[in-house]
Amino acid sequence: MGPTEGCVYVNGAFVAPAQATVPAFDHGYLYGDGLFETLRTYGGVPFRLEEHLARLEEGLSALAIRGAPARPVLHERVLETLARARLPEAYLRITVTRGVGTRGLDPAGCDTPTVLIAALPLRTYPEAWYVEGVSATVLWARPTQVHPPPTLKTTSYQHTVVARMELPRREAQEGFFVDGAGHVTEGTVSNVFAVVDGALVTPPRTVCLPGITRAEVLAIARASGLPVAEEPLPVGKLSAAEEVFVTSSLAELLPVVRIDQATIGAGRPGPVYQRLHGLYRQRTVGPLSPGGPG
Structure with missing residues (x-):
């Protein structure tokens, strides 16, 4: 090899x-x-x-x-x-x-x-995505009361494969699933965060995969004194947010500057995203052990 x-x-x-x-x-x-x-x-x-x-x-x-x-x-x-x-x-x-x-x-x-x-x-995302941000689209409803629930990372991914095939047609790099009430639950391969009135908001872990990076970001935000809320996130609230970003183990934190026709904030990565991503990357280069940084 x-x-x-x-x-x-x-x-x-x-x-x-x-x-x-x-x-x-x-x-x-x-x-x-x-x-x-x-x-x-x-x-x-x-x-x-x-x-x-x-x-x-x-x-x-x-x-x-x-x-x-x-x-x-x-x-x-x-x-x-x-x-x-x-x-x-x-x-x-x-x-x-x-x-x-x-x-x-x-x-x-x-x-x-x-x-x-x-x-x-390892194949990483384009650096331009972190500097300029990416576009996202709101996808169709995905039931949360199913078995196995979305909280498990199962190999049954056909729903997501079909969703990912839709993204190029919509000129988006990520897509958001919603529940029957119109609340955003998660991205196709990510967890979703929004900055609303200065607070960091993310859907509750009961409706999405409890991401490892999601948990890391929540811990960083709380430690830095940023108000945090895990609560339902309506599509309208997400599209009107001051900032939006998504998280995953491979993407880390990725800023979203457009959702369909809505421009998020000033149309560029915001200060909360930049601060949290910087703090996250500090953790990845800290004292390393086989289990990960301390």
Whole structure:
């Protein structure tokens, strides 16, 4: 494996990305019956790895996917995969599916989950997006009272794939889902934040994926004395906000300067975004350990 190719761990074996395969009758492949986490490295070290593994563990318990390696074992497998990948910076994806069982939807007999850990070359967003901001669009309603709920990072992503296909047509880089009441819940691959009357507002974690970066930003905002509210965010309130930005482990914080026909604030990244993004990046270059910066 070359220094820029990466490495993939699949059920006990470390292979080159092009050689990674899963069983044809794996329930994750057939039915999207699994969970995953994505994160990145800074200085070659995974950022907030323990938090990602904790969320994965909670999801496995919620979906009753049994037999996966314990969190410390997964932690070691991630670090070993990363070491074998020999990349300056990496994109990491940890996927655990229910595995192979009996024919049909019945999970009976799925006693050995499939575990896949990929360490691949990191691809970042264009720097211009952080300097100039991006455009977003409001998408269709997505029910929040569904099973599995949006609070779990499952591999059932068809809804999001269809939404992402819509973005180029609308000349947008991100899209926002709404619930039946017209409240924005989250982006296709991000959590949503708005600055309203000087306070930082984000949808409650009951209607969106409880993002690791989302939690980091909330902690930074509270520590810096910024008023914070986790509450329903109507589309009109979002479009009229002083600032809007989205968060994810790969994008960090990304400013939104237009939502459909509405210009956000002055049409450029605002001071609250710039302050929070600066503080976030300070955390990513702090004292590093295998679990992430302290």
